[in-house]
Amino acid sequence: MAPITLYFLQSSRSIRTAWLLEELSLDYDLKFFDRQTNYLASKEARAAVGTPMGKFPTIKDGDEVIMESGAITQYLCEKYDKSARLIPSDPASRIKVLEWMHAAEATFMLHSLAIVYARWNYLKEAPPEGLAQMETGMSRNVENDFRWIEGELEKNPGGFLVGKEITAADIMMDFSVRFTLEMELGTKKGQWPKTEEWLKRCEECETYKKAVEKTGHRYS
Ligand SMILES: N[C@@H](CCC(=O)N[C@@H](CS)C(=O)NCC(=O)O)C(=O)O
Structure with a gap:
């Protein structure tokens, strides 16, 4: 038995940890759970994780x-x-990596x-314009976030978020950005060519491919 166990929920942030474990060449046991039709994890899956939150990923x-x-x-x-x-x-790169690692959850996922x-949660019987108006208002934050990443990538052609090689910044941010684009959460008004190119570079990493192959991860 490998010393590390990854509790992995399909179509979730769990891909970050699988990718990281591959990047660190660590051996791990995978406990895989599918989503229910309501998109949530089952009661059994949450109980298996053994934390108060029962969320994924957990290791x-x-x-x-x-x-x-x-x-x-x-x-x-x-x-x-x-x-x-x-x-x-080195302090300058470290702080940049930490900024992205935290932004992945506290800015990008928060807004999307x-x-x-x-x-x-929008009421089925309420007028659809109400939801559209809310989405337009909330999209401003998402557009701002995407302008940030687009601008940073523009300054570093052909590179990753911090420098020319993969760091924990890419591993955390990749899921946030893909999730937002896949679900069209406020991103439709803009063009994000540098971000799309960066996502391709992430996808081409052997360790990312291995993680997807091992876990069967997909976005929907
Ligand atoms: N901030 C947490 C979020 C964890 C989280 O919400 N995970 C989702 C999957 S992406 C989950 O476990 N959902 C299942 C459920 O709530 O039933 C993290 O970064 O790990």
Whole structure:
């Protein structure tokens, strides 16, 4: 049995951790769960994870059980990335990587999920213009976020978010950006060519391909 177990929910942020484990060449056992038709994890899946939140990804490493993809990323890098390749030690790159790692959840997912929750919870009998107006208002944050990433990538042609090689910034951000584009959460008004090129570069990484192949991850 591998020392690390990854609790993986289909079509979820779990792909971040699978990709990271591949990038660190770590052996891991995969506990895979499908989504229910209501898109949520089943009661059994949530119970299997063994945390108060029952969310995915979660990992078990020996006696440690860790949730929150950002914390998992930081934990795995600090413990296993001895050359500090994915979260660099030089202060200027490190702070950039940390900014993106946190922005992946606290800015990008925050803004796009607001639109998802509005769509899920809008009253069926209410006029559709109400939802459209809310989406337009909430899209401003998403457009702003996408202008940020587009601008940063423009300054670093052919590269990744921080420098010319993959870092934990790409591993965290890739899911946030793909999820937002796939679900058309406020991104339709803009063109994001640099971001699309960067997503292609992520997809072409052997470790990303391996993670997708091993887990069967898909976006919908
Ligand atoms: N901020 C957390 C979010 C975790 C989260 O909400 N995961 C979703 C999948 S992307 C989940 O477990 N959903 C299943 C459910 O709520 O039933 C992280 O980055 O890990």
